[in-house]
Amino acid sequence: MDWLTIALLLLFGLLFLAVEVIFIPGTTVVGLVGFGLLIAGIWFSYRDFGTGAGHVLLASSAVVVGFLIYLGLRPKNLNRMALTNVNHARVHDVRHPDVVPGTTGRTLSALRPAGTVLFEDDRREVTTRGEFVAAGSEVRVLAIEHNRIVVEKVA
The missing domain is CATH 1.20.58 (Methane Monooxygenase Hydroxylase; Chain G, domain 1)
Incomplete structure (x- = not known):
């Protein structure tokens, strides 16, 4: 060769x-x-x-x-x-609510019985125990039931 x-x-x-x-x-x-x-x-x-x-x-x-x-x-x-990126993102865990009972906020929409409330800078979907609340009213969180935020009108 x-x-x-x-x-x-x-x-x-x-x-x-x-x-x-x-x-x-x-x-x-x-x-x-x-x-x-x-x-x-x-x-x-x-x-x-x-x-x-x-x-x-x-x-x-x-x-x-x-x-x-x-x-x-x-x-x-x-x-x-090699994979070098680390994902630091997280999802909202409903077992650890970020809105605790007693927190107050202002309604953005009428609650009939569900609607939107602004807690500081966070918009959340909430519900009442059956009563209607007008838009712009102040509400207080009563409880977190499963994945629902239950509120009442502040008198």
Whole structure:
């Protein structure tokens, strides 16, 4: 086999390994093909050009592969394939109400018996025990029943 074929085997083997380690890590097929091409190129160099050339190509290939692995394992490259974002969002838990009994607010709509009340800066859907309350009236929270805020008109 001539030197051009061996050089191309080594070149494509290193390119496939570089693609595997740096650009698309985790696919393993591309890396295995590259590793196979590299092994074939080194084996043919030992067979056709002797042990001296084989040792040189083996050592240089090992150095290049080591450098590629170093590039691929840098934190910048590892962060591309690892999930690093943390979700700090939360949902409103009805077991821990943010409007406690005794809180007062002003109705934005008429409560017939349900409507909207403004507690400080929070709009909440509320209900009464059956009575009607006009819009703009002041109300007080009586209780939290399941996921409902029960209010009464402040006299």
